Amino acid sequence: MVRHIRKNGHQQKTRIDKIIKGVLFTVTLFCASIILFIVMFIFIHGIKPFVNSYQVGEYWYRVNFWRFMTGTVWFQAPNVYGIGFIIINTLYVVGLALAIAAPVSIMTALFVSRIAPHLVGKVITTVIELLAAIPSIIYGLFGMGIVTKFVKNLAKIFNYQSAGGLSTLSTVIVLAIMIIPTITMISIASIKAVKRDMIDASLALGASPTQTNFKVVLKSAQSGIFSGIILGVGRALGEATAVSMVAGNRGSGPTFNLFDITRTLTSTMLLGLKETAGLDYDIRFSVGIILICLIFGVNFLLNMVKRRLSR
């Protein structure tokens, strides 16, 4: 009898265990499938402009995909949309931002973890953490209030009339400031993970501390630093609010002039959003598809480079 009850209790316990496991599994599956839903929904909505016809005025139109991908003008009435130049401008802006942010971040990380006295290193780490925590809308405000003014004055020195400072250069500066904390924090972690033996060996061979830092420590930490750069690029490509506030909204392009207004994929999606239906709204989802593809593509490429570097 006693055995029987125990067996029952045990069975009940395992049954509850099974139910709970099932519930938890369902929740996990839901969380994991979010990414699939995102891609699916945006894809379904984003191909509409190329498949369905939209009524503009009296006639029905659809958008030509080839012209959309290679276009040098964002919008021509009634149905020509082009984002070829926007893709180029986005990559240009992000590339320049990375060219500023990567050296600054790596040097800062080296300073914090190898050169600076303990206290100074701690202060700068805190500063970097604070910068990482500041929301992008405040960077946008800072960009509009300070960076564009600076760029405007700089343009004046070169005798160039900029659009109130809204420009490629402002966008690059704001983006660089925003990705510096990301790259720096990961670089610090990977530099701190460099083995003590390696450093000691280099010093014992007669290299100066600085030579060791630059030739041994950075070399050993390069894989981690590169991961930081990949994350930084991802963040820069997807950054919307701050970029929209300083980019201006160029109608055609591409432009490589630093003092000229520009347009990125994200600013295209965010600016001029008025209606919540129709072609002009749906085309933003097509831009979204391209943005996702671009981010995945760049990520994949950089990961390939990283693998080759570490080989």
Add this chain to the structure above:
Amino acid sequence: MRKIKDLFLNVITYVSSSFGCLVLIILLLFVFKNGIRLLDWSLITSDYHQKTYQVNITDTKNYHLGDYSDPQLDGVYYSSVWGIGLQDDIDRNNEKIVTIRYLAPLSPFATIAKLEVGYQISKMTMADEMGNNLLALAKNGAEPMVADLDEAKIITDIIATSGGGGIRGSLLTTLYLIVLTLVIALPLGICAAIYLHEFAKQNQFTHIIRTMIDITTGIPSIIFGLVGAIVFIPMMNKTIQSSGGSIASGALTLTIILLPTIIKTTEESLKAIPNSYRMASLALGASKSQTTFKVILPNAVFGILTATLLSIGRIIGESAALIYAVGTAIKDSVAINEKSTSLAVHIWSLMGGENPNYELSCAISIIILLIVGLVSLGVKLISRTINKTEVK
């Protein structure tokens, strides 16, 4: 030669490190210099949209004039005839206004016109004993207005506005968003973390699930905004009868943004729990689920708290996703099934127009920065506490 080269390289690292500090200092100076003037209690408690009142004081039987005592306030022009003290002021949109600073309890402005201290008078048309019309405008200042009032016997027209330019609605919306999002996201995230760490077998399938959650972290927030716009807005329109974006659709969008972070953070804290706890509990006869909910979860409370704080920080700073999923219309009355703006989107709306409003934006930024700073401080304190307990 080597020394010079070393020195040069070192100097580069000094300069780079000071760049970050410089940016932070300039940013804080900019925000505080512009925003500090507006930062007071009334900013937080007052509405954004002004309410306009058009009233008159013409029924001479119901009031008497002339014997109100002067409260002697600094910088306030006082009309003892009408019992009203007016002051020159500049509003949150940088325009010259005349504000009511004092009202005698029996002043006709209080008893008949029902105006209150803090309201702004933009225009008054009055008539004196002879029946001559007097016109006082706010742009001429408080002093001539009071001089006219002293002459007047009746006031045929007063146009007054209540303060306006406050952020009560946006602050409330932000709180709604935080509470609603956490209520949905925390249970889901914690369940997923528990499954992944306590129940899942380490096989290919689990690996794929982990990778998918990782990839979600890399999706920019504006894409989540798009999803909110095409999935959650129609869903909410059907279920809670909202029209267009709403706080509910915003909270659902924020939920899917935050889930990966919550899962990651919670799982980290689960990893830190020694395996002996699980063994001990199981050996005492507790079932797997009893162990999980009664032994493991209470020990992961710091990790869950960290996840909560990080989520709050993210919600407060989020703008791009909410612009799509909720909208950019600033509201004073806040309801879950209606459009509204969080603090960050409030800034976006203020900066988007023809005349960007730097002062109010910076004042809101100070509030956001304060909250974000507190949140980071909280996260740091928690991690320090965990480290301490681990040493023991």
